[in-house]
Amino acid sequence: MVSCQQLDESVAAQNKEAPLALTWTAVQYTASPPSDVVLGHIEEATNSKLSIIWVADAMKEDKLNIALASDALTKIVTIQDIRNSAFLSAVRAGTFWEIGPYLSQFSNLNAMDKTILQNTSIDNKIYGIYRERDLSRQGIIYRKDWLDQLKLETPTDLESLYKVMEAFTKNDPDGNGLNDTYGLTDRNDLKFGAFQTLASYFGTPNEWGWMGGKLQPAFMFSAYKDTMKFMRELYEGKLMNEQFAVTSKQQQWEEFTEGRAGVYIGNMDDGRNLFKTLIQSNPKAEIDLLNRINGPDGKPHVWSQAGHNGIFVFPKSQVKSEAELLRILAFFNRLADPELIYMLNYGVEGIHYKLENGDMVELLSNESERWEQEVRPLISLMGVRALAIRPQGDPLREKSDRLTEDNRSFLVINPAASLDSPTANERGGELNIIIQNATNSFILGLLDEQGFDKEVERWKQLGGDQIIQEFNEGYAGRS
Known part of the structure; x- marks a missing residue:
């Protein structure tokens, strides 16, 4: 963990520069976007000026496809579906910065979970800061x-x-x-x-x-x-x-x-x-x-799930130099400091929550509506997170957190999580329905084992064999 002295020195160094102007396309999961109450504190702490374009969750893929086609991108773009075919094509065409080589320069970013990084990689390269989620609850x-x-x-x-x-x-x-x-x-x-x-x-x-x-x-x-x-x-x-x-x-x-x-x-x-x-x-x-x-x-x-809900990426058309990219990565590194993680999760101390014993947080019940309006939407802006405090007085939440951490010791990882299959992208949904129906039919006694095997063969003939081949070729290609 970075010491207070180091943080102070970092902030002082930042403040010698003009505020970093950032345009950011973010997903809006709530009925309305947040007010500027918490965002103002974040701007001050990171020496930045944020201009956020909030896109409704239901519209995010359409907006992304239009933005990619018209090159109307912001400096930070939220990509929730990292297997979106238009996004993958743009990555392979060189639209976005590859950030993997720079991560070691930043303490928090360098400490990102290697499994999650691999799950977000494209052609075995890192193009974004992941939006961290638990690997298994x-x-x-x-x-x-x-x-x-x-x-x-x-x-x-x-x-x-x-x-x-x-x-x-x-x-x-x-x-x-x-x-x-x-x-x-x-x-x-x-x-x-x-x-x-x-x-x-x-x-x-x-x-x-x-x-x-x-x-x-x-x-x-x-x-x-x-x-x-x-x-x-x-x-x-x-x-x-x-x-x-x-x-x-x-x-x-x-x-x-x-x-x-x-x-x-x-x-x-x-x-x-x-x-x-x-x-x-x-x-x-x-x-x-x-x-x-x-x-x-x-x-x-x-x-294990993939451990992320997408990534934040940086278009070369908007982030025009390596120096600017490094400032943006420093911004995300700062966002991963505990005080700013608390802010994105709980708001401002004394307004939305209070600390107890220095390591637990209690949401102020009389400010719950304000928290919903001013804080909850900010989960969209959170990348790396390593919370050291949790709401107190909730034994089930506390136990869930402990057991979630314990799950990490015996996770079963999906070895194909970062692989791409054009056939799966195109027909994976309809092919999955074959297996889902066959599985449920077996449980219900409507199919025997031989009948289930026939449905698996049908899956293979309709495109499954091609998916298997593409995943194996992709795995061999990244080795």
Whole structure:
């Protein structure tokens, strides 16, 4: 961490120069853009003058394509989909600065996570500052009061997890004498619902894995089928919601918060909001979080996301010299200092939050509306983040953060995350539907193993074989 003295010296050096004028295209996820309250403090701390063009989330890809075609770019451009074909073409045409060779000059940027950098690379080169997100918040949220009522131990492996879900279904965990509960609530999302997390517990690769010296899609591995069989057992035993394949996330939440289901597999951060809703109707309810489930090999595994929500890139047509690029990188390096990370997350101390014991933050409840208007939209401007403080008084949030950090010790990385396949870009969505439907049909008992294999062959014939070839060629080309 940079010392206060170093920060003071850095700021003093910056202030000898004229403020850095920056135009910035940013994504607006909120109803309205932020006021200048926090932005003014950021400008002062970074010796900059920001002119931000806020683009509505729903319009971002169209705006990007138009800007690329007309060369109407800003000095900083937010790219959320780094596999956007127009963006990739522009990168390969030399439109944007390659920044990888410069990162070692900046302490915070040099410390960026190597896995995330690789995931954002294009042709094995770094063109942007990543917009950091957690690599994996996946885990299990469960009714601790039900577990205690049935005198069960916290599950540690797939067998004990199954037994807990079975007991939650058959042994009246809420004690009302009715057969009105079940184990798992799931939804129509194989990735962010239960399936992919369970698949990682079984040892399935993350999207792509190595088989016979080649990259192959995860659904070609035996562990993927083991996961389907596990979920089929849950379904046939009525240990999960029967309508999972057409259940929305909101409906899934209601199954849990209304006391019908006792296990939710997904983002552990959902636990605090599930709990807040649950205790409105059942004040005595308790929930807990779990992230380590040992697989058949006796070890925990959890799939990793890419660790980013896009990148910030710098067009050569707007950033005309290496010297200007270095000043912009210094700006992002400064944004990654703790005091500015706090500002982008929580606002201004004394206005939006207060510190407790120097290392925890408490949002000022009477300023929550102001925080929504002035601070929340600023998440769009955050690149590298390494928060040292979190809202206090929220045990589930604190535990979720601890377990998320623990997940980093047994992540399953997607080896194809930074690879490009023209066929996948063009037809990947429709091809994925074949596998999604086949997976759900197997779980529902509508397909047997042979039928699933036929659907995989259909996927291969309609373009899947080409995707496999392109990913393997891309991997070989970057080695």
